[in-house]
Amino acid sequence: MSMSWADSVSAAENPAGAPSKSAYVPPHLRNRPSTDPPAQALYAGAAASLGNDHSGYGVPNVVGSRWSGQRNEYQSGYAGGGGRGGGWNGRSGGWDRGRDREVNPFTNNDSEPVSELESSAINFDAYEDIPVETSGDNVPPPVNTFADIDLGEAVNENIRRCKYVKPTPVQRHAIPISLAGRDLMACAQTGSGKTAAFCFPIISGIMRGQFPRPPRPRMAFPLALILSPTRELSCQIHDEAKKFSYQTGVRVVVAYGGAPINQQLRELERGVHILVATPGRLVDLLERARVSLQMIRYLALDEADRMLDMGFEPQIRKIVQQMDMPPPGVRQTMLFSATFPKEIQRLASDFLSTYIFLAVGRVGSSTDLIVQRVEYVQETDKRSHLMDLLHAQKENGVHGKQSLTLVFVETKKGADALEHWLCMNGFPATAIHGDRTQQEREHALRSFKTGHTPILVATDVAARGLDIPHVAHVVNFDLPNDIDDYVHRIGRTGRAGKTGLATAFFNENNSSLARSLSDLMQEANQEVPAWLSRFAARSTYGGKNRRGGARFGARDFRRDSSYNRGASGGATDYYGGGANMNSGYASGGYNASFGTAGVTSAWD
DNA sequence: AAAAAAC
Numbered sequence: 021m022s023m024s025w026a027d028s029v030s031a032a033e034n035p036a037g038a039p040s041k042s043a044y045v046p047p048h049l050r051n052r053p054s055t056d057p058p059a060q061a062l063y064a065g066a067a068a069s070l071g072n073d074h075s076g077y078g079v080p081n082v083v084g085s086r087w088s089g090q091r092n093e094y095q096s097g098y099a100g101g102g103g104r105g106g107g108w109n110g111r112s113g114g115w116d117r118g119r120d121r122e123v124n125p126f127t128n129n130d131s132e133p134v135s136e137l138e139s140s141a142i143n144f145d146a147y148e149d150i151p152v153e154t155s156g157d158n159v160p161p162p163v164n165t166f167a168d169i170d171l172g173e174a175v176n177e178n179i180r181r182c183k184y185v186k187p188t189p190v191q192r193h194a195i196p197i198s199l200a201g202r203d204l205m206a207c208a209q210t211g212s213g214k215t216a217a218f219c220f221p222i223i224s225g226i227m228r229g230q231f232p233r234p235p236r237p238r239m240a241f242p243l244a245l246i247l248s249p250t251r252e253l254s255c256q257i258h259d260e261a262k263k264f265s266y267q268t269g270v271r272v273v274v275a276y277g278g279a280p281i282n283q284q285l286r287e288l289e290r291g292v293h294i295l296v297a298t299p300g301r302l303v304d305l306l307e308r309a310r311v312s313l314q315m316i317r318y319l320a321l322d323e324a325d326r327m328l329d330m331g332f333e334p335q336i337r338k339i340v341q342q343m344d345m346p347p348p349g350v351r352q353t354m355l356f357s358a359t360f361p362k363e364i365q366r367l368a369s370d371f372l373s374t375y376i377f378l379a380v381g382r383v384g385s386s387t388d389l390i391v392q393r394v395e396y397v398q399e400t401d402k403r404s405h406l407m408d409l410l411h412a413q414k415e416n417g418v419h420g421k422q423s424l425t426l427v428f429v430e431t432k433k434g435a436d437a438l439e440h441w442l443c444m445n446g447f448p449a450t451a452i453h454g455d456r457t458q459q460e461r462e463h464a465l466r467s468f469k470t471g472h473t474p475i476l477v478a479t480d481v482a483a484r485g486l487d488i489p490h491v492a493h494v495v496n497f498d499l500p501n502d503i504d505d506y507v508h509r510i511g512r513t514g515r516a517g518k519t520g521l522a523t524a525f526f527n528e529n530n531s532s533l534a535r536s537l538s539d540l541m542q543e544a545n546q547e548v549p550a551w552l553s554r555f556a557a558r559s560t561y562g563g564k565n566r567r568g569g570a571r572f573g574a575r576d577f578r579r580d581s582s583y584n585r586g587a588s589g590g591a592t593d594y595y596g597g598g599a600n601m602n603s604g605y606a607s608g609g610y611n612a613s614f615g616t617a618g619v620t621s622a623w624d
Numbered sequence: 625a626a627a628a629a630a631c
Contacts, residue, residue, distance in 0.1 A: 326628085
């Protein structure tokens with residue numbers, strides 16, 4: 021088998037590696053004399069310096085929008101700052117050397133490459149017909165290939181290293197929108213490539229833009245902020261973003277709670293372009309005056325509907341509206357989620373300026389790739405029922421590394437109890453929830469991912485965004501109260517074009533979910549048991565409205581008649597661009613992108 | 625009512 025891209029890159033960069041191998045030279049180092057790194061002093065300057073002097077990248081960021089004037093104002097006055105030898109030039113001094121050497125993120129890949137056989141067995145034709153809906157003013161057209169997008173040579177190299185052959189549907193639409201400088205509310209199933217969809221334009225924009233030096237030392241002035249609702253998800257986004265920005269000179273730093281703050285502070289002091297964070301730790305850093313948001317040009321909220329729900333909204337408002345972040349229209353804001361309830365869209369519109377709404381039909385979850393089952397199980401029978409499922413799985417040989425089972429429960433206590441009970445009964449299980457230490461949480465996740473403990477009991481902390489390859493079975497031991505949470509949970513399986521199974525234990529306690537669950541399953545062509553239909557018919561409907569047809573996670577609330585009546589005439593006219601329904605732009609098809617081994621991580 | 629998120 022031939023060497024993978026990542027392997028060849030790492031081999032080329034390994035000083036101990038055979039010199040006979042054709043050495044890979046990153047683009048920005050080509051045609052450069054290989055001199056010794058400059059003195060330490062140079063690096064010291066770079067530590068707090070954000071001045072971008074990417075010779076060759078100094079293209080002004082021309083934004084073809086009505087805010088370009090404002091945005092350029094933000095840029096003006098920067099140019100003088102990052103002079104030669106300052107700013108990120110420092111990386112040639114410090115970055116590439118000793119402990120400051122940029123770690124190759126493509127080497128220690130803990131997820132094994134998918135075998136050719138395995139991936140070729142998947143039918144990717146389903147992706148040809150993914151419906152897409154856009155609404156808003158002057159929507160930039162989608163692209164078909166990465167080559168159609170000018171992200172810059174260094175990012176293109178990383179796309180190749182990631183083995184992304186073609187953009188995923190959400191990427192094809194979201195990247196041009198984002199590169200055009202437009203605000204975006206994007207609704208696309210988890211596992212649809214959202215992380216890359218917002219990272220690529222941010223990285224490329226930072227590489228091309230002109231930015232001032234940070235005005236103060238010991239205070240970090242990120243240019244982009246990516247917020248997510250859980251620590252593990254922030255880590256995952258950080259890992260992805262590091263890959264996408266490898267050798268671009270763009271620095272990504274992550275900050276989250278439960279981990280020692282000092283190391284995070286040191287990383288921040290060394291300079292940060294893109295800050296990935298959970299809200300609590302970021303507020304802490306802001307109050308300590310170790311981070312300023314005044315230079316933020318890009319704001320991305322992942323799992324945006326969760327970020328704006330009751331628990332998080334005050335913190336998010338504080339960060340986005342009550343600190344020193346530039347207002348909408350000056351910064352560029354992108355919201356991503358698999359589900360987007362109308363009430364949340366209404367809240368979110370405060371953060372956006374003339375935005376484009378993008379809905380990409382469900383990609384993995386609740387479509388053909390996930391078989392959804394609902395079983396009627398009394399509370400007292402749940403454990404023995406779970407054991408039956410696990411025994412059956414064991415006998416079928418679907419146990420171990422290639423086949424993981426994720427069990428969702430309602431409470432943290434319940435998670436501890438079930439984990440203990442499973443272990444007592446000889447099942448290799450671990451658990452993750454918010455009362456565990458961060459160390460325990462990370463250990464549990466690692467142990468699960470590697471197949472060391474192929475059963476993970478989890479609360480909703482693990483429901484969103486986490487990309488865990490090989491999850492074959494999601495068990496909703498306790499169903500959530502919200503159908504959107506159900507959608508996110510089962511989205512942990514059936515990823516990257518693989519099939520998955522989702523089993524839910526249903527009883528009287530879940531009657532409020534009966535209607536939306538049976539609707540959802542019906543939409544996904546799943547078999548709805550007759551007893552569930554009866555439950556659904558019986559229940560007074562308290563759930564969510566059908567979300568604009570079966571094929572989308574949500575519909576642009578601006579198109580809702582009640583909104584248009586309530587809004588001023590001006591607002592209605594504003595969005596007069598209307599909606600564009602496109603069924604499958606897939607001229608080239610997605611086969612290539614899915615048929616390649618190792619594309620798994622593209623899908624989150 | 626629970627979960628998540630700072631120390």
